[in-house]
Amino acid sequence: MKTAIAFLCLFMSVAAAAQRTDAVKIQLLGTACSDLHTVLLVLKGDEENAIRIDDFNKKAVWSSDGTDLPIPFIDVKGTPASLRLGGRRTNCVASAPDKFNDKLTAVFVFHCDENPAWNVKINTWPPIGFRYERSLPGCDKEQAHYEGVATAPDVRFYSETLDLFFGTLPFSLRVNDYPIVEHNVDLDHRHVAAKIVPKIPGAQLSPNSYEVKIAGLTTLRMTVK
Amino acid sequence: MPRGASHCRDCKSYQGRQKYFQYLVMIVGFLGTIFGVIAAGWSGVIYILDRDSHTEFKVSGSDDRRIFLGVANSGRQSSTLTDFRLIVNEQTGKEITLELRDADQPLGKNVIAGGGSITVGLSRVLNETLPVWRRGRQLTSKEQQRFFANPHWVDLTFTLEVDVVESDDPCTLCNRPRSHHTRTQRFPAGRIQTFVRKALGGQILGGQI
Numbered sequence: 160m161k162t163a164i165a166f167l168c169l170f171m172s173v174a175a176a177a178q179r180t181d182a183v184k185i186q187l188l189g190t191a192c193s194d195l196h197t198v199l200l201v202l203k204g205d206e207e208n209a210i211r212i213d214d215f216n217k218k219a220v221w222s223s224d225g226t227d228l229p230i231p232f233i234d235v236k237g238t239p240a241s242l243r244l245g246g247r248r249t250n251c252v253a254s255a256p257d258k259f260n261d262k263l264t265a266v267f268v269f270h271c272d273e274n275p276a277w278n279v280k281i282n283t284w285p286p287i288g289f290r291y292e293r294s295l296p297g298c299d300k301e302q303a304h305y306e307g308v309a310t311a312p313d314v315r316f317y318s319e320t321l322d323l324f325f326g327t328l329p330f331s332l333r334v335n336d337y338p339i340v341e342h343n344v345d346l347d348h349r350h351v352a353a354k355i356v357p358k359i360p361g362a363q364l365s366p367n368s369y370e371v372k373i374a375g376l377t378t379l380r381m382t383v384k
Numbered sequence: 385m386p387r388g389a390s391h392c393r394d395c396k397s398y399q400g401r402q403k404y405f406q407y408l409v410m411i412v413g414f415l416g417t418i419f420g421v422i423a424a425g426w427s428g429v430i431y432i433l434d435r436d437s438h439t440e441f442k443v444s445g446s447d448d449r450r451i452f453l454g455v456a457n458s459g460r461q462s463s464t465l466t467d468f469r470l471i472v473n474e475q476t477g478k479e480i481t482l483e484l485r486d487a488d489q490p491l492g493k494n495v496i497a498g499g500g501s502i503t504v505g506l507s508r509v510l511n512e513t514l515p516v517w518r519r520g521r522q523l524t525s526k527e528q529q530r531f532f533a534n535p536h537w538v539d540l541t542f543t544l545e546v547d548v549v550e551s552d553d554p555c556t557l558c559n560r561p562r563s564h565h566t567r568t569q570r571f572p573a574g575r576i577q578t579f580v581r582k583a584l585g586g587q588i589l590g591g592q593i
Contacts, residue, residue, distance in 0.1 A: 178511055179525045179585055224448050224582060232585040234525065235510070261449040261485050261507035262583075 177234040178256065180263040182222035185212075185242070189271030192244060199243035199312055202233055206293070206311070207303035209243065220259050235265045239299055242269055248276045248313040251298035276313035279321060280336065283307055283329035295319040437463035437551040439496055443544055443571050448582035449507055450485050451544070456501035461551035465494040466564060468506050471543040472523060472531055479545075480523050480584070481514060482506040508583055532586035540573040 185200065195216060199209040210230055212221060223230045235256040242249040249272055254265035283289060286307025293301040293311065295318060303309065314321050390399055397403060437459035444452045451470070457463050468482040484494055485505035493504050511519050523531075531537055547564045554563045573580060580586035 177525050178508070178522075179528065181582070181585075236512075256510050256512055258507075258510050261505070263508055263510060 177236060178263055179232040180235050180265055181230045181232050182220060182224070182259070182262045182264045183230060183233075183240075183254070184220045184257065184259065184264050184266040185215075186219065186266070186268045187242070187249075187271055188268065189273075191273050192247070192271035195244055197245065200240060201243065201301055202231065202240050203238060204299050204301040205303075206301050207305070209312070220264060222262060222264075224262070233265055235263050238265055240267050241295075241298060241301070243276075243313040244271075246276060246313065247272060247274065248315050250295065272315075274315055274317065276315040276319075279311040279314050279334060281305075281309045281311070281323065282331075282333040282336075283325075284331035285329065287329050288326060289329075290324045292322040292324065293319055294322070434459050435461065435551075437461045437496070437498060439463040439465070439548045439550060439565075439567060441544075441546055441567060441569065443542075443569055443575060444503070446576035446579035448578050450505035451482065451507075451576050451579055452503055452505050453544070453546075454501065454503050455496055457496040457498060459551065460498040462498055463496050463551060464549040465496065465504070465546055466549055467545075467547035469545040471545065473540050474543060475523075477521060478523050478527065479521055481509045481518065481521075483509045528584055532580060532584050535587055537580065537586050538572070538574045538577065541570055542573050542576065543568055543570045 183200070185198075187195070193216070197211065197213050198215045199211055201209045208229070208231075210228060212228070221228055221230065233254070236254060238254040239251050240254065241251045249269040252267055252269055254267055257264050257266045281289070281291065284307075288304065288306045289309070290302060290304045291309065291311055293314065295301075295315065303311070311321055390402055391397075392399060398405060437457050439455060439457045439459075441453045441455040444454050446452060455465065465484075468484075470480040470482055471478065472480070483506065485507045488494070488504050493502060496502065511522055514522070531540065546567045548567055549564045553565065555561060577586070
């Protein structure tokens with residue numbers, strides 16, 4: 160028993176000794192993603208503060224040192240992240256620790272996924288605060304808070320679900336400029352229907368539920384709390 | 385001898401005040417000899433004392449990834465810097481282990497030649513490259529945040545400990561057998577503020593840099 164407790168203490172002390180850094184190395188495996196210029200890096204599911212990396216192919220290690228990249232301090236080991244590639248996205252991976260040019264670095268190795276993804280633009284009137292949450296198998300929740308207008312970049316609808324959460328239902332809600340909620344429409348207060356899907360190829364309407372389904376999968380849901 | 389003569393030809397001695405001159409010459413000569421003997425002895429002692437290496441360092445500053453030290457070896461034999469630990473606010477049992485920066489490692493800059501002085505840079509070590517027993521001694525991210533998220537971290541005191549294998553190490557027959565010497569320097573955190581901000585996540589008044 161004492162040995163087990165000693166091992167547990169050692170494990171906990173080692174686990175708690177995570178090191179932090181504001182430098183990341185990004186590797187994107189696969190040839191289909193070789194023509195990228197700008198990508199968004201989402202750290203720890205915080206899509207609201209996604210880091211825009213221009214000239215992505217020019218180098219592999221990115222740091223806030225001497226640049227205006229707003230990379231926060233993250234654990235070098237085990238920090239989850241994913242990329243938005245402009246029409247595609249990656250799955251989530253955890254960082255591995257490494258060191259480059261005297262700097263501790265969180266290394267992310269992504270696999271280029273050729274499945275298509277679409278931007279989803281959300282507008283409310285009047286402009287009210289809302290939150291969206293993205294769910295992709297293998298990823299923790301990725302979310303953002305906005306007021307009035309938001310664009311969820313590169314949603315992979317065939318396997319990813321986008322949830323919208325409102326404090327109060329807006330008079331008007333448009334997704335990709337298409338009316339989803341209009342004033343005077345009789346709506347369930349708990350779970351609001353999407354009447355018309357956003358302009359996404361292959362989308363099917365599910366008029367009697369409050370969910371948009373594409374290829375049989377629930378992809379866009381709205382909740383009013 | 386005539387009255388008023390200054391020199392006695394029979395007894396070969398000066399008269400009047402001049403007679404003291406010869407004594408003065410003798411005394412100066414004697415003192416000079418003594419001084420010469422002492423100086424030679426002192427040089428010998430210094431030579432013997434400086435036979436072994438004696439290494440000291442001073443933290444000069446930092447950039448965003450490295451802490452810089454000026455290291456001097458006043459002995460005649462070389463010494464080797466083997467381990468570097470940064471201790472925050474004299475917390476016992478907790479440290480931030482450092483290592484020689486990338487550029488200094490292939491040059492073997494941890495070896496300080498006799499009579500030499502150099503500048504070396506130290507950067508953080510990946511925990512995964514440390515022995516398991518030592519990982520638990522590293523300052524955790526929570527502890528770092530406790531120290532450095534406080535905008536007044538510049539009031540902290542750092543201690544840098546450097547293990548040095550001097551030329552008389554290891555000493556197994558000493559009163560306290562040792563494998564190395566540990567040299568330390570305490571200095572204000574502000575001296576390496578760039579390193580604290582960028583490598584340890586320190587914040588300053590007005591927000592994170």
